[in-house]
Amino acid sequence: MGNIIQLTGLSGSGKTTLSNALFEWGSRQHLKVKVIDGDVYRQTLCKDLGFSKADRLENISRLGAYAGSIAADNDLVCIAAINPYEEGRNKLRLKYGALLIWLKCDLKTLISRDPKGLYRKALLPDTHPDKIHNLTGLNDTFETPALSDLTLDTDQLDPEEVLAHTIRFLEQKQWV
Numbered sequence: 001m002g003n004i005i006q007l008t009g010l011s012g013s014g015k016t017t018l019s020n021a022l023f024e025w026g027s028r029q030h031l032k033v034k035v036i037d038g039d040v041y042r043q044t045l046c047k048d049l050g051f052s053k054a055d056r057l058e059n060i061s062r063l064g065a066y067a068g069s070i071a072a073d074n075d076l077v078c079i080a081a082i083n084p085y086e087e088g089r090n091k092l093r094l095k096y097g098a099l100l101i102w103l104k105c106d107l108k109t110l111i112s113r114d115p116k117g118l119y120r121k122a123l124l125p126d127t128h129p130d131k132i133h134n135l136t137g138l139n140d141t142f143e144t145p146a147l148s149d150l151t152l153d154t155d156q157l158d159p160e161e162v163l164a165h166t167i168r169f170l171e172q173k174q175w176v
Contacts, residue, residue, distance in 0.1 A: 002032070002074040003175045004067045004096050008083045008145060009103030010137040011118050012110045014154040014162060015080035018103065021163045022078055031075040031176060036063055038081030051134045053085065053141070060088035068096045076176060084142040093147070099173070101166060102148035107137065109155040149173075 007015040019035045026033030038059070042049070045062055049055040060083045067077045079098070083089055092098040111119045122135035134140040145151075150169045152162050170176045 002034075002071040002077055004064075004071055004077045004079065004092070004098040005101055005170075005175075006079045006081070006083060006089060006092050006098045007101050007103060008081070008089060008148075009105060009154070010082065010107075010110055010142060011135070012113045012115055013103040013105040014159065015082075015103055017159050018101075018162055018166060019078040019080040021159060022076065022166065025163065025167065026076060026176075029176070032073070033076045033078065034067075034070055034074045036067055036077065036079045036081075038063065038079070038083075041066075041081075051140070056083075057085060057088050057091075060085075061091065064092045064096055064098070067092075067098070071096070076170070082136050082142070084136045084140070086143045086146060089145060090147070099149040099175070100145060100147065101169075102145045102151045103154045103162070104151055105154045110137070 007018055009015055016037055023033045023035050041063060046059045049059050063079050063081055067079055071077050089100055114120055118135055121130050122132040122138045124131040136142045152165055154162055
């Protein structure tokens with residue numbers, strides 16, 4: 001059976017970048033790596049969900065169930081999702097044995113990166129029609145992971161270093 005890792009962190013911290021890099025690396029190593037990107041699945045499997053705590057927990061529950069259903073057909077399944085609550089992260093750990101990799105990045109760096117323009121919109125005046133009122137980590141909850149298996153400071157490491165640390169970690173765990 002394949003192993004499941006959950007990549008958590010705020011928007012722009014590098015979850016999609018790392019999961020796609022793991023997919024490419026896995027291909028070169030003849031490993032089957034499946035990427036479950038939270039942004040993509042928000043538009044399909046989870047399109048009926050909003051951003052309340054209950055909906056966010058349901059979102060991660062569905063992603064975990066999907067990961068669990070395909071793990072046997074893959075060497076590694078990467079769930080790249082913000083997953084802001086300890087409750088959701090712990091559920092994936094307990095139910096599916098998923099390791100947690102926290103891509104930690106300071107808010108100043110995330111605001112400067114802002115690849116999707118979300119921070120810019122979240123920082124607009126409350127009366128602005130484009131204002132985002134529920135951006136995780138800025139004006140909505142992100143609980144700092146208490147039990148991450150690996151923490152990578154993506155404001156200090158470039159994507160290649162993040163990938164190298166992750167591969168080394170997974171090799172030490174004998175997961176790849």
